[in-house]
Amino acid sequence: MARVRLSVAQRREELLRAAVEQISARGVAALRIADVAAALGVSNALVLYHFSTKEKLVAAAFTHAAQDDLARLRKLLGRRTSALRRLRSAVRWYAPTGQAKGWRLWIEGWAAALREPTLREVTRDLDRQWKAEIAGVIAEGVAAGEFRCADPEGAALRLTAFLDGLAVQLTSYAGAVPRARAQEWTDEALAQELGLARAALTGSCD
Numbered sequence: 159m160a161r162v163r164l165s166v167a168q169r170r171e172e173l174l175r176a177a178v179e180q181i182s183a184r185g186v187a188a189l190r191i192a193d194v195a196a197a198l199g200v201s202n203a204l205v206l207y208h209f210s211t212k213e214k215l216v217a218a219a220f221t222h223a224a225q226d227d228l229a230r231l232r233k234l235l236g237r238r239t240s241a242l243r244r245l246r247s248a249v250r251w252y253a254p255t256g257q258a259k260g261w262r263l264w265i266e267g268w269a270a271a272l273r274e275p276t277l278r279e280v281t282r283d284l285d286r287q288w289k290a291e292i293a294g295v296i297a298e299g300v301a302a303g304e305f306r307c308a309d310p311e312g313a314a315l316r317l318t319a320f321l322d323g324l325a326v327q328l329t330s331y332a333g334a335v336p337r338a339r340a341q342e343w344t345d346e347a348l349a350q351e352l353g354l355a356r357a358a359l360t361g362s363c364d
Contacts, residue, residue: 170208170218172198177219182263186216186270186277217276220267223260224284228291235291241299245348246359248292249317253344254325255337261325289314299352306353313351320347 164172176197181189191212195202209215234248254261264281271278289311296310307313321344327334349356 173205173208174219174222177215178223178263181216181219181266186266189216191215213274213276216270217280220277220280223263224280227260228284228287231288231291235295240304241295241302242304244295245299249321249344249348253321253341254328255341255344261329265326265329289318292317296352307351317347317351
């Protein structure tokens, strides 16, 4: 059966999705242009037409994944409900015990970014935007009197650093921390940053 002819934008989207899947499965170092091409049944030349080098393909793939993650985060934080509910929902989704699926991908990205300046800018930009979104909702909650936090930016940094580190442990060492215990720690970290007792989080997530 002949392949459906895609627009340039659709083809790039297809290639980027395949690249993200292949990076997650193989890692950045082992990834080849041929792997992405084979996953879609297209030629290496087609991949190189859209992304002239492996480095550009990898950077674009991580940018694509970052945009998807940020869109999901902004949807959770943009709901018309209390700041506490929004934060709890976002943290529970982002935590390695939640529904976010990209932890292996991002651990690969952080490691590769140590050697690749372009990828380092991609991951750094995602990090900045992520923290800014969290800090903004924390500031909203403080202004509304929902909780106390003297430094929303610092709280966002500490909270995301904790979750990133926990994700490395749970992703790299399966079973090292029981899921229930990791979820307790996540709730405790959020409550501490908001000046609340952990019990105050109960029922705060839809």
